[in-house]
Amino acid sequence: MSKQADLPLGCCSPVVREPLSIDEVRRPAQMFKALGDPIRLRLLSMISSHEDGEACVCELTGFTVTGPTISHHLKVLREAGLIEGERRGTWIYYRVLPGPLTTLAALLHAQQPATVMA
């Protein structure tokens, strides 16, 4: 406490205004890392923008890489906790988990210096 620099206002919320410890930073860093690849970011975008918020792997096309590589990237996103997959018959459907992304977005807001307020 004591450290609450005048809050953001601008947008949102109860912001962490202290340096994050190495432990606090580990999981979000893994998530950001998962987002730090053009193919993976595009996959996420394709899944979340798809009808019903889920997409069959067979619809995740248009890349220059092979199927197994797509599979690998989906696994990275999955292990980071950003998406989940479910098999329904022949096909496997992926959907984006909303919670983690919200957490990351809040973390970024928290990193904003409280500029321009006054």
Added chain:
Amino acid sequence: MSKQADLPLGCCSPVVREPLSIDEVRRPAQMFKALGDPIRLRLLSMISSHEDGEACVCELTGFTVTGPTISHHLKVLREAGLIEGERRGTWIYYRVLPGPLTTLAALLHAQQPATVMA
């Protein structure tokens, strides 16, 4: 034209509801990648939470790695466009650039499946 990713607005909203192209995804991916390392995320946190929103390199301590390594990570953050450094006399001060982080946060909101929409 046409594709202007209009930003934030309140909270969740005029969301890009189309899959992002590889080109649109390249720069944000570079930024997420820069955030995808525990040391760099902690550095960002230390800088933004520091008084006046800026911190001297000499204050960015408490890591297990050497000076040059810190310098390397600062360079990655700088080249990703997330921070900027300025020399004032003997010391170099870094500060977090608010714009890019806002853009990334908005992008994450955009990736949220539009749950709860009535």
Added chain:
DNA sequence: CTGATGATTAGATGATTGTCAAGATAGAAA
């Protein structure tokens, strides 16, 4: 069961990354 299709896993390889030691650069002080 056999064959066909969708998706993941295993193993190999070239590229990228994180790290350090050593040298270089910028400014302040003597």
Added chain:
DNA sequence: TTTCTATCTTGACAATCATCTAATCATCAG
């Protein structure tokens, strides 16, 4: 100038990563 301090750059190395091919798993249709 020279010296000292603060920070960055270079060069090298091991570890990690993205990608491929080939093999395997899961499901459905005969």
